[in-house]
Amino acid sequence: MDLRMDGVSVTVDGAELVRELSLEVPGGRVVGLVGPNGSGKSTALRCVYRALRPSRGTVWLDGRDLGALSLRESARSVAALTQEGGSDLDFTAAEIVALGRTPHQRGNRPLDAREREVCRSAMERMDVAHLADRGVLSLSGGERQRVLLARCLAQEPRVLVLDEPTNHLDVRHQVGLLSLVRRAGITVLVVLHDLNLASAACDRVGVLSGGRLVASGTPREVLVPELIERVFGVAATVVAHPRTGAPQLLYSLTDETEKEGRTL
Template sequence: MPRTEPTGGAEALAVDAVTVELAGARLVHEISLEAAAGQVVGLVGPNGSGKSTLLRCVYRVLRPAGGAVRLDGDDLHALSARETARRVAALSQEHSAEFDFTVAEVVAMGRLPHRRGLGGPTDGDRLRCTEALRRVRAGHLADRGFLSLSGGEKQRVLIARALVQEPRLLVLDEPTNHLDIAHQLEVLALAREAGPTVLTALHDLNLAAGHCDRLYVLRAGRIVASGEPHAVLRPELLAEVFGVRATPVRHPATGALQLLFDRLP
């Protein structure tokens, strides 16, 4: 079940009236949201609603045209790249590798922000990487070339790299893409167990309902609803925003909210 108590390695996130403009078009309109230390906060919304654009501002690929992103009160865009990398890890939808690094080498990149000078990986770094691969059930892939992996295997390796970075904030853009259902559940559980604050965009509303403490619903670059999943994922809102008929039910074992979907008549 979701927990909301602060975790020692987590920091509070505040997105304050962030606006994003690209090529003269405004894609995000003065969005404000909060994630308390240790919370898992989800962004949901139809394609093109601005979820990924907003996340890119949070992990500093884009600079907002207005507003600020703060982590424990510090403006993330005012921090050095090294300091940001020590506090924020991101898993984006787009990832590429020009060189065929081994899986072990890819995961070890997550330790770079913590190294001093030109020193190589320590024994502690190696142990962290081995453990992260074990946790995502990818230990057997350590010597494989990253480019030889399937989409789901690559996703698990990149999640391991984010975990060994030991961030205070973990930003995940559709982290369950390419994963089978067992690994989808494991990845979201691992993100919570790792301890950081988590901000994630999810398409699967049932995963969002079961794993997030709080949800923000986006449409056309604006927040149209926010709150705990059971209060946000109402049939009338889902019909308006997603264009589907939703029937809420309760999981027979956990009592968690689940949704059954049909096309609107």
């Protein structure tokens, strides 16, 4: 399923947070959004999972205006892991994952055998099956994040929207999650702060700065020293990963960054 953002702008309280953003996410590909804090990444994602309505522009899902679909219809296609995806209610992990089936159900009927298997498989894939009967509020941040990701998988989406999915995860689960995303075969739009993870996991990368898309292309095309210093304010040396050949960044402080660090 193709996803396309066409001239999307978002204005909130008089501030334009996203400006004329046009971005294509081809079916079955992983596209990452990177950029400094406050550059509009999460705001752009909110337009895709319909937490925000664009002030201008359109989000297209397989050629259909996403805003014209019913919420249930779009939820059957698009699953999202947000930065605010926690729960204040102490559901069990299994109950949280089962909520992923909500867009596919009518009324309060119990899950059938197939749906229970979908949930079980999602928990296995995210390494949380052993937490099934634990209250979600008793889990660590990383465990809770993996439960919420399992809920997304249980939704059986065709488009997966992930906002900083590696937050709270240890290195093993960061690598495992992004490997799973690569193998899933669905359309993925993901915000990542770690540029090396973005390089390893994404087919294409879009760079946002000040709400605008300033670069888009493959990691090799986009993650170059000149752009990194201009957008992020740090000097970087690009080396090839010894196994995959993907560009990896080694950072050093610029003079300006050193001066800023001394004032913190």
